Amino acid sequence: MQRNTPFDFTLQNAQGESCVAQAWAKVQPGLDASERFALKQQIKEALRERDAVLIAHYYVDGDLQDLALETGGVVADSLEMARFGRNHTAKTLIVAGVRFMGETAKILSPEKTVLMPDLDATCSLDLGCPADEFSAFCDAYPDRTVVVYANTSAAVKARADWMVTSSCALEIVQHLKDKGEKILWAPDRHLGRYIQEQTGADMVLWQGDCIVHNEFKSEELAMLRRAHPNARVLVHPESPAGVAAQADLVGSTSALLRAVVEGDATTYIVATDKGLFHRMRQLAPGKQVIEAPTAGESATCKSCAQCPWMAMNGLQGVLRCLHQGAGEIHVTAQIQKQAHQCIDRMLDFTQQRPGALRPGLVPHLGAA
Numbered sequence: 158m159q160r161n162t163p164f165d166f167t168l169q170n171a172q173g174e175s176c177v178a179q180a181w182a183k184v185q186p187g188l189d190a191s192e193r194f195a196l197k198q199q200i201k202e203a204l205r206e207r208d209a210v211l212i213a214h215y216y217v218d219g220d221l222q223d224l225a226l227e228t229g230g231v232v233a234d235s236l237e238m239a240r241f242g243r244n245h246t247a248k249t250l251i252v253a254g255v256r257f258m259g260e261t262a263k264i265l266s267p268e269k270t271v272l273m274p275d276l277d278a279t280c281s282l283d284l285g286c287p288a289d290e291f292s293a294f295c296d297a298y299p300d301r302t303v304v305v306y307a308n309t310s311a312a313v314k315a316r317a318d319w320m321v322t323s324s325c326a327l328e329i330v331q332h333l334k335d336k337g338e339k340i341l342w343a344p345d346r347h348l349g350r351y352i353q354e355q356t357g358a359d360m361v362l363w364q365g366d367c368i369v370h371n372e373f374k375s376e377e378l379a380m381l382r383r384a385h386p387n388a389r390v391l392v393h394p395e396s397p398a399g400v401a402a403q404a405d406l407v408g409s410t411s412a413l414l415r416a417v418v419e420g421d422a423t424t425y426i427v428a429t430d431k432g433l434f435h436r437m438r439q440l441a442p443g444k445q446v447i448e449a450p451t452a453g454e455s456a457t458c459k460s461c462a463q464c465p466w467m468a469m470n471g472l473q474g475v476l477r478c479l480h481q482g483a484g485e486i487h488v489t490a491q492i493q494k495q496a497h498q499c500i501d502r503m504l505d506f507t508q509q510r511p512g513a514l515r516p517g518l519v520p521h522l523g524a525a
C-alpha cells in the first residue's frame with residue numbers, strides 16, 4: 158500500500174522571506190519482482206491499445222525509466238521531454254515527472270491527451286512562485302526581459318518572455334545580454350546567481366530554491382573530496398554556491414550524465430537527485446558514482462537527494478492513467494496561448510543553435 162508521510166519544507170518568495178509549508182510524500186508500495194513484472198506487462202499492452210507513449214524524467218523510479226525506453230518512449234531532462242512529446246505522433250502522452258512537465262507537454266500539444274501518474278507531484282520552485290506574486294514582481298521591473306525556469310506553472314510562463322531549462326539557460330541569458338537586455342529571473346536563486354556570475358548579465362532574481370539541491374552541504378562535500386582525491390565533482394546549478402564552487406563541472410542533468418559516461422575518471426561525486434544514478438550506472442557500469450552529502454538520511458523526505466514529488470510516480474499510477482484516464486492535465490486556452498510563446502522561443506533558439514546544448518560547453522569552475 159502507498160504510504161502518505163507529511164513533511165515540512167521552506168519556501169522563499171521574491172524578497173527571500175521564508176515560510177514553512179507542508180506536503181505529503183507518497184511513498185510507493187514495495188512490490189516484489191513478480192508484481193512489478195506483471196504491472197509492466199499490463200502497462201505495455203495498455204500503451205499500445207491507447208496509442209500512448211511514456212515520457213519519463215531522469216529523477217523518477219528506475220522501473221519507469223526502463224519501461225519508457227523499452228516501449229519507444231524516452232527518459233530525458235525537461236527540455237528533451239518537451240521536445241519529444243511535441244514531436245511524437247501518439248495521441249496520449251503519459252508524463253512521469255512533476256506537474257509543470259505535464260503542463261508544458263499540454264501547452265505544446267493541446268490536441269493530445271496528457272496524463273500524469275499523480276497530479277500532486279509538484280516542485281518547490283513552482284509552489285514558491287505563485288502567479289499573482291510573480292506578476293506583481295514583473296510589474297515592478299517593466300524594463301526587464303522576463304526569463305523563467307521551466308520549473309514554474311503555466312500561469313507564470315504566460316507572464317514570461319522566455320522559458321529556459323538548465324540545459325540552455327546560460328546560453329539564452331548570454332544571448333539576451335549581448336543584445337543589451339536586462340533580465341528578471343525566476344524562480345531558482347542558485348541557478349540565477351550562477352548564470353549571473355558566468356555571463357555578467359544585469360539580473361534581478363526571485364529567491365526560490367529546490368528543496369533537493371539546496372540541501373547539499375559544502376563542508377561535508379569537502380571532506381568527501383579529501384576521501385576520494387581522484388573523484389570528479391559534478392554539481393547541478395540549483396545547488397548552493399559553496400557546493401558549486403567545488404565542482405569540476407556545473408551542469409544540467411543531461412550534462413552531468415554525459416560527463417560520467419564520456420569522462421576519463423573512474424569515480425564521480427554527484428550533487429543532484431539520486432534518480433539520475435539509475436541511468437548513470439546503466440550507461441557507465443564500470444564507474445563509481447557517489448552521492449554528494451546532504452544533512453538527511455531517510456528516503457522520500459527533504460534532505461536526502463530524492464525529490465519527494467518525483468517519487469510519487471509509480472507503476473500503479475501509470476496503469477491508472479492508462480486504464481481510467483486518471484491524472485489528466487488541463488490548461489486554459491488563454492494561458493496555453495500566452496505560455497506557448499515563451500516555450501517556443503526556447504525551442505527555436507536551441508534548434509537554431511544546437512551548440513547551445515552541448516554539455517561540454519558548461520564551464521569548468523575549478524576546485525575551491
Ligand code: SF4
Pocket residue numbers: 255279280281282308367368369370430464465466467
Ligand atoms: S528535484 Fe527540485 S527542482 Fe526538481 S522537481 Fe523536485 S523540487 Fe523541483
